Amino acid sequence: MTKRTERNRINDPEGLRQRVLDAAYGAFCTRGYNATSVHDLKREAGATGGAFSHHYPTKKELGLAVLETRVADAVEETWIAPVRSAATAASGIAAVFEAIAQELDEQGTVSGCPLNNLALELSRQDDDFRQAIEAIFGRWRSAIADRIRADQDAGHPAPPDAEATATFVVAAYSGAMAMAKASQSAEPLRTCARLLGPMLDPNTGSGRT
Amino acid sequence: MTKRTERNRINDPEGLRQRVLDAAYGAFCTRGYNATSVHDLKREAGATGGAFSHHYPTKKELGLAVLETRVADAVEETWIAPVRSAATAASGIAAVFEAIAQELDEQGTVSGCPLNNLALELSRQDDDFRQAIEAIFGRWRSAIADRIRADQDAGHPAPPDAEATATFVVAAYSGAMAMAKASQSAEPLRTCARLLGPMLDPNTGSGRT
DNA sequence: TGCGAAACAGGACACTTGTCCGGTTATGAT
DNA sequence: ATCATAACCGGACAAGTGTCCTGTTTCGCA
Numbered sequence: 001m002t003k004r005t006e007r008n009r010i011n012d013p014e015g016l017r018q019r020v021l022d023a024a025y026g027a028f029c030t031r032g033y034n035a036t037s038v039h040d041l042k043r044e045a046g047a048t049g050g051a052f053s054h055h056y057p058t059k060k061e062l063g064l065a066v067l068e069t070r071v072a073d074a075v076e077e078t079w080i081a082p083v084r085s086a087a088t089a090a091s092g093i094a095a096v097f098e099a100i101a102q103e104l105d106e107q108g109t110v111s112g113c114p115l116n117n118l119a120l121e122l123s124r125q126d127d128d129f130r131q132a133i134e135a136i137f138g139r140w141r142s143a144i145a146d147r148i149r150a151d152q153d154a155g156h157p158a159p160p161d162a163e164a165t166a167t168f169v170v171a172a173y174s175g176a177m178a179m180a181k182a183s184q185s186a187e188p189l190r191t192c193a194r195l196l197g198p199m200l201d202p203n204t205g206s207g208r209t
Numbered sequence: 210m211t212k213r214t215e216r217n218r219i220n221d222p223e224g225l226r227q228r229v230l231d232a233a234y235g236a237f238c239t240r241g242y243n244a245t246s247v248h249d250l251k252r253e254a255g256a257t258g259g260a261f262s263h264h265y266p267t268k269k270e271l272g273l274a275v276l277e278t279r280v281a282d283a284v285e286e287t288w289i290a291p292v293r294s295a296a297t298a299a300s301g302i303a304a305v306f307e308a309i310a311q312e313l314d315e316q317g318t319v320s321g322c323p324l325n326n327l328a329l330e331l332s333r334q335d336d337d338f339r340q341a342i343e344a345i346f347g348r349w350r351s352a353i354a355d356r357i358r359a360d361q362d363a364g365h366p367a368p369p370d371a372e373a374t375a376t377f378v379v380a381a382y383s384g385a386m387a388m389a390k391a392s393q394s395a396e397p398l399r400t401c402a403r404l405l406g407p408m409l410d411p412n413t414g415s416g417r418t
Numbered sequence: 419t420g421c422g423a424a425a426c427a428g429g430a431c432a433c434t435t436g437t438c439c440g441g442t443t444a445t446g447a448t
Numbered sequence: 449a450t451c452a453t454a455a456c457c458g459g460a461c462a463a464g465t466g467t468c469c470t471g472t473t474t475c476g477c478a
Contacts, residue, residue, distance in 0.1 A: 011444055011455050032330055034243035038436060049438090051456045059436065112329055116384075119391045120321055120329045121241055133391045161404075167397055168404045171384030175325075178383045179376065182328045182342045188376055195370075195377040199408065220425050220474050247466060258467090260426045268466065 017055050020045040024062055025070035029114045033063055033121055060126065063118075067132045071114050075136055080143040088156050089147040090200035093169055097193035101186040112181040115140075116174045141166045148200075157203045165200070172196055226264050229254045233271055234279035238323045242272055242330055269335065272327075276341045280323050284345055289352040297365050298356040299409035302378055306402035310395040321390040324349075325383045350375045357409075366412045374409070381405055 023045035027036040038059055042052050056062040079096055086092025104110050111117070115136055122129035144166035151158035159165040172192050179188035232254040236245040247268055251261050265271040288305055295301025313319050320326070324345055331338035353375035360367035368374040381401050388397035 009443070009456080013455060016455085030333060032243065032334070034241065035330075035334060037434070039434075048457050050458070053437070054455060057437085109333070111333060116387055117329050119387055120326050121244075123390045123393075124239060124318070124320060125241070125244060130391065130393070137388060137391050164400045164404055167385075167388065167400045168381065171388055171397060171401050172377065172381050173384065174387045175380030175382065175384030176376075178325055178328055178387075179346060179380055181332045182339060182346050184332075184339070188380060191373045191376045192380050195373055195408070199404070218426075218473070222425060225425085246464075248464080257427050259428065259469090259471095262467070263425060266467080 013055065016045070016047055016051060020047055020052065020055065020062070021066060021070055024066050025114070028063070028066055028118060030111045033118060034125075038062075060128070063122070064128060064132055067118065067129070067136070071118065072136050072139075074114055075140050079140055083144055083147050086147070088201070089144065089151050089158065090197060092147065093144070093200060094193055094197055097173070097189055097196075101189045101193070104180065104186040104189070110177075110181045110184050110186070113174060113177040116177060137170065141170050144169050157201050159200060159202070169196065169200075222264065225254070225256055225260060229256055229261065229264065229271070230275060230279055233275045234323070237272070237275055237327060239320045242327060247271075269337070272331070273337060273341055276327065276338070276345070280327065281345050281348075283323055284349050288349055292353055292356050295356070297410070298353065298360050298367065299406065301356065302353070302409060303402055303406055306382070306398055306405075310398045310402070313389065313395040313398070319386075319390045319393050319395070322383060322386040325386060346379065350379050353378055366410050368409060368411070378405065378409075 020041065023041050024036070027041060027044065038052070041047075041062075042049060045052075056065065078100065082096050082099075083089065083092040086095060115133065118129070119133045119137070123133055124130070141163075145162040148158050148162035148165055152162065173189075176188045176192035180186055229250065232250050233245070236250060236253065247261070250256075250271075251258060254261075265274065287309065291305050291308075292298065292301040295304060324342065327338070328342045328346070332342055333339070350372075354371040357367050357371035357374055361371065382398075385397045385401035389395055
């Protein structure tokens, strides 16, 4: 009785899992976790109910998977790797700010920082989410702090307190992105990058007065 | 035959409206807009369905009312008024950071900045929300910029670009609060306040090296 | 005192939410 | 070829979602 359906189905568990993760990551970033229904995700990922809940039994498990894979990777690729491989912490951070600002200009709309979006929405909703988010924030901050310490050791001009400065950089970026989202403009990002620069490289501080 | 019910009902439209606003403000701050159902709000505010939708026909209208009254007032009271009446912009901003950090320590949990929470959740969900949020951000930033300009005019040590600095202060606070929420600790707030200080009052910058 | 409008009561309404279930198909090891 | 298991199908399910509707009660005003 179910003979008439397409008889060339193949199992692709990993592929389906990735499609679901991609759909969920995109939806969570633009619409948010609570505003996204699993029904929408099934449709966008092209997954049936059975397959969906086979891989991700609950929405929460999917959310954690999105955080630990997609969101963590995004932070790694857009922040950690560029800062680590830059000439100095100051130049690397400035480059990241500018790259993201340009990206926002190109695509016209501002969805905000994925980590920050989910952090504010889910930190108090569930402690498992909170811990996953805190861990990503921690790695982000540590990567910047490591880079500043490397500058210090190499004799480059660098702020004295690496850990505190790293916290400050992450905060300035997160807040700038929040304002950018509210105004749908990359301007707050560029403004903050400009004021952050002299702080990271004390030598360039007294250029304009 | 509804005679048996309590026959001493009195109409208190303004009081009910305030109770609903209070309940909604509290719920939106701690749980978020989308995670809060109107059913919960009815119960918490002690309002029946009829009364509720008489004053706030849709959830969106209630959300906008919460933004324009409660959230706007909160920003006014905790940020704008203290900064305006402080001796200098630097001291006022430092005092606000510390006051909020102490408040977080006392109550144990960190729900985050109400404006920021709603900004990230609703800015892309509905443009009416976005505009209301952007307006509050604008007033917040302007108040700080005005205070910096007043310092400049009075000959106090002050950063040169008042508008940009104001944006930076709001961003640093918003981001610090996001990290505070993720870590459930006031420490990011204090760290950022400490690094922000020398920037607002250039004279205290070279104290420690 | 009467009357129209506002305030409120309480439930109906259609729809969506997330999860679960019995059955079917594919796949790898034997 | 056999068989256990993972992968997948498609719909059922109860509980909730936001909104609306018909009455009833209160209240300002003439």
